[in-house]
Amino acid sequence: MQAISFNVDSDSAIKLHNVTAGYERNIVFSDLSLEITSGQFAGIVGPTASGKSTLLKIILGTHPVMSGAIHLSTRSIEKAPPRTIGYVPQLDSVDWSFPITVEEVITMGLHDSGRIWPWPSRAERNRVNELASRLGVYDCLRQHIANISGGERQRAFLARALINNPRLLVLDEPTSGVDIKTQHEVLHLLGDLNSEGITVLLTTHDLNAVASHLPWVICFNKGIVAQGRPYDIFTNEILTKTYGGDIVIVKYDGHFLIANSTPLHFRDRHP
Secondary structure (H helix, E strand, C coil), rough: CCCCCCCCCCCCCEEEEEEEEEECCCCEEEEEEEEEECCCCCEEECCCCCHHHHHHHHHHHCCCCCCEEEEECCEEEEHHHCEEEEEEEEHHHHHCCCCCEEEHHHHHHHHCCCCCCCCCCCCHHHHHHHHHCCCCCCCCCCHHHCCCHHHHHHHHHHHHCCCCCCCEEEEECCCCCCCHHHHHHHHHHHHHHHCCCCCCEEEEEHHHHHHHCCCEEEEECCCEEEEEEHHHHHHHHHHHHHCCEEEEEEEEECCCEEECCCCCCEHHHHH
């Protein structure tokens, strides 16, 4: 269905207006309106099958909407320039047996740049080396992608997403499948990129990582349950509405911890 036009502010990186999306007759969410402002660092949290992946797909333009409008910056998604978005997929979706090196993974990001020749130019090779060095994977450029650590894989795919200098970076579960130290390193890195002006939007199941690193969070379950600063919206009421239960929240001295709990008793402790 053709997108509906509406006014979009120049400081909007993403704006959805009354969007309905789904698969054939299965509607995942309807009349969804959401705005991510330029320069924002935001995370989308919610249970499995809540529609987070569908939301990312329509933002990326890989899945059509049934109705409504999506704009990237001031343009409809259909007219957005190529390379506007850098995308990092879930690592679980990658075929690690495919014969490809870290350098080749990063270079793959150039394929959407409108380049004429099938091989990278000197400037493009320099860009690959620069990104690899900054993201800590320069020493493994010649290695097979399956032979490096989970954190290095995540950084390699992040470099691929950044190779064309996108204004918006979208990541699907970037902290999944890596250890706690690597989770924090990846989120710190995303925070640094955000401070340089890149808008960052990610999905994650790790509420504690979100609480520690992200300034803005969207609780999502087939629609927006709440959005705001983690400390403000990670409450018993909102998380129960988002996840359905089994969550304990302990708040103390400006910090808080979120954990699963077998009994359905919720505690929200304040100093």
